[in-house]
Amino acid sequence: METVGTDRDDLLSELLQPLRLTGVFDSRWHVRAPWAIEGDAEQSCAVLHYIVEGGCWITGEGRTPVELRAGDLIVFPTGTAHRLADRPDRQGVPLKAVLPERKPGTSGEIVIDGSGPESRLLCAGLHYDASAATGLYTSLPWALVLDGPQVDREPLLRDTLRLLASPDRPVGPGDRLITLRAFEMALVLALRPLLRELADNPTSLPMLRHPGISRALVVIATRFAEPWTIDSLSREVGMSRSAFTAAFRDLVGESPARHLTSRRMQEAARLLAETSLPQSAVPARVGYQSAVGFHLAFRKWFGVTPGEYRAGVDHAA
Template identity: 35%
Template sequence: MDVLSDLLRRARAGDALVRRLVQRPPWALTFADATALTVVATLGGHAVVRLDEADAAPVALAAGDIALITAVGEYTIADNASTPAQVVIRQGRKYHADSGDPVEREGWNLAPRTYGDGLPGATVMLRGAYELHGDVGGRILAMLPPVAVVPAGPRTGGALDLLAAEVGRDEPGQDAVLHRLLDLVLVLALRAWCARPGSDPPSWYGALADPAVGEALRLMHGDPARRWTIASLAAEVGMSRAAFAARFTGLVGEPPLTYLTGWRMTLAADLLRDTDATVAAVGREVGYEDAFAFSVAFKRARGVSPSSWRRGTG
């Protein structure tokens, strides 16, 4: 499994929530408890994204654009940078921004997973909210700024058309279809963002394009507990030990075994928090037969012992 696919698989805490919003200007929706990663796409019309930060400039979205929002906390999607919030969405419920009263369902629900006024001239948006999990999720979030805008393009446009066609339906297996289509939109948007001039993706992402280094990364993610050495990795990718080590370090920014140790500690951190497995069992899961050696490596990487990390005191 390639690195990005592995991160997305391990990071997801649950299925994403997919909704369509249909609003005629002026409109503004505030999301008070945003998830770690939100995908917002403008299907028709235009919109802006406003972060709950004093120095954050509004980000404009044209038809077909996709915004990946990683800001923790509150943000607003609106027709204009100056439109005050009309509805606040908190814990999945909608409230009038001025009064705080709940929004009546009648007149708001237009179709399955579709909300708004549905009047002529409305902007149509898709929104998918991901709950990302733990230290692995943090690696995905680190790829992106608070708001990353991917301009409309043929590849993302085709995926958005499919998602838009399905979101209002209510047929057997609909949730599975929507989740997979949203994943497709997310991956295509991540690819497009990382390929843009001026973007700053992590070094490992660029290294995936190298046949040898990309394969080595795939091998380490596919079997992190294996007793990998530089020699064994080099043999797997058909290079000499010295040439492989130099190429990997040059492209990824750190030596192969340093990268492997960091990935193992990321996995271990989530296992310690999410499972009742003993410290020794977690160590074995990430490639350490000796519990003491694992504890030393973990403390070196995280600054606290595995037990302290599990207790949340790290």
């Protein structure tokens, strides 16, 4: 039991590694009932809504409506389309009709004057590098909710959200980068208690309850630099190759080979972007014995060479 708990915590720690956010569009909503807004599906984008005052209903196609009140936070890890409204049955206007431009790095505002109760929301689209989104991440539920008391138990999350929602949020040099990092931190802080809760619910993330697949995910997440093959991975977790491959694809949504490559590429991108490690040292650090093999794999994954990737990051900075 202790080993299972340790493996679970290791895996959740890996999930909490922030996706590389490439930009944020955030908006403040000041709305009075009646109101309803239809949000589109967002590609490579997590979406969050923080209820500052009042409340709203969240609905999605084929989903049970969710009521949110002041202090609650909802996160859509993969940007699933949904509606926000003062009532769950109210039809809305498209988000693009009230916010036609939602360019990352900018902010917006929605004001709807009605005669009913007032609500204020902080909403944000957190654009991330799609190549870092593994099958494990994309298998998360369509929406994750932290109610007010849960948010209050995470004071850093609560204070960060309140600062970001403030109408007089400080602005100045570096504001765009600070905002990006603040939302990145908010996303990680929000996912931490939510993922622990999911891990205790066997119907939410079934791969965490499968001893072989759970163990394989931890191995890939933490020991990706070792020279794994599908045969050695299956032996490591005590399964036959065929059973391991089938169960992994069924529970995680992608093959073990692709999941391993994804983890290696994610770490390679981090090393190139965030460290001064020589480029020639990167392949061995992420499990490639051949520099040529790493170069080809990286280019296939990201569409650019490792050198071009590092140069692009340096230029953006």
